Amino acid sequence: MSEVSILSSGRPRSGLLAVALLVLLEAVLVICWSAGFIGIRFASDHAPIFLILLWRSLVSGLVLLPFTLTVGPKLRREHVLPQMLFGALAMSAYLGAFALAISSGVPTGLVALITDMLPLAVALLSWPVLGQALTTKQWIGSFIGLAGVLIASGRSINMGDVPVWAYALPVAGTLSLAMATLLLKRSPTNFMPVHQKLCIQCLSAAAIFAVFAWHEGGVAPIPEPGFIGGIVWLVLVATIGAWGLYYLALRKSSPARVTAVLYLSPPVVMIWAWIMFGEPLSWAMVFGLAVSLVGIIIVARAQKPQAEIATV
Template sequence: MPHVAPKAPDASVPATPLTPRAGAGAGGADLLAALAPAVFLVLWALGFVVAKIGLAHADPLSFLAIRYLILVAVLVPVVAVLRPPMPRGARAWGHIAMVGFLIQVVYFGAAYAGMAMGVSAGVAAVIGSTQPLAVALAAPALTGERIAARGWLGLALGAGGSLAVVLSGRGLDAAPPVAVLACVVSMLGMAAATLWQRRFAVPAHPLWVNLIHFGLGSAVIGPAALAGPLQVDWTPGFWGAVLWVSITNSLVSISILLFLLKRSEAARVSALFYLVPPLAAVIGWAALGESLALAGWAGIAVAAAGVWLVSARR
């Protein structure tokens, strides 16, 4: 099956820090595109480690609600001062809001709920990393993208390698089925967001995109947190964790992800998620002293090979 070249960037998208103007330094844009996947992977994998620390100080809904409130409090004055152009029309607002709901409410909300009910952060990460398969299955019908044979082989290797990393360390937890189901719902939320963004991408300034995303997340998660136990330890460990995930995972990582989706196929970008559990395992091994067996290192190599098969251009 022939390989489909990625779509060219939409000329109607206004220049932003993530979308340079045509002719304003193609070399710089290419360098940014080359570095973006690595930066995204490191920040996203760190997010699981830091979230694990943060959830020791707060219940999941309170952690998320405070995270979103911080982001809205930061973005509102920035938008007011810089006055970036607003999204044009109800259609643009609707598509941006849908992606925000799928990522901030479904993906993060369900993942944190699953972890609170007994699924470990590592298993939650590996369940989430299987979303490239969901994207690959749905992309031909929803975005017109086709996956070549080598791409399917890469997706299978990525899934197997990620699973090997988790199983080598601690195995699948004896979590209740509803907790595992929550993590599956989380994975489907990110897959749906990836496909929606690729299919219905609209030109919009990143500041407005982020404000809509986090405002919606705050409006949905905030009331749910108030109805819950509201267990928060206001310690330096909590503030360090919530500020880290607010800035790096919410602002920087999501902006990079949306930038990558504008430049490449959904399946190719989503394949990066296969490297999140292995990279998180490496970070845990280096920073937290967590053990990583030989089978885990082998799983990292297999997952990396799978992502290369999906991402490499012929």
């Protein structure tokens, strides 16, 4: 009797611990994901945007390369090629699209809003890719989260005189990341450790960014503290940290929940920019952050139990 009671009482505790660890993982993910915007803003004062993206991806891949070759299963061609595709979709297209949009004059606030529609993009593509669809509660939570982002970021939007095609760039990048997220969930290479996936994807993205950087003016790094510091920040926090946690979160949860959590990134970016750069922080931003949190909670609670424990 005592053994049974101990076992039964241990299950809720282990379940509560798993939930707490997942929430902690998602909180750190939001911080690291937001760090990418801050790092790019800082480094863009010292170098062209595609040169920054090139060295961010290249250094990240080279840092991970020794571990990729020595820790984990032996790399095979049939395993590497799908990860190269994910690198093109999840990193090159996503990062390059929103960076090019900003450099073309699209307001940063609007770009952040569009890229944070990722849960809606995942929902849009889930049926044809995975044969799944969001529940009514998940749709409601996603729209509430989006409303919070609009409240927090809306005042920063200023359309201005920008080519119409530039506004399609962050939309295309967001759809690209959503497609990569869903394809990764069903990929036969899901057994690969996160560091191997990330290394291959970073090096693949670097090869693509090198073409744009060369067209932009050159691929040589700029020997200035600002550029070097920005690249170090982007490599350690925004790439290895953010993308590593992103893929780890996908192993512990579903694409809908993980992408819904990223709704918090624009408000976090605003708070971070207020602390680091002294940018204005209004009560609308704080309220939008709270609304986004409500939406995320609704999405999380509407999660199907089997999706919560799905692993990649």
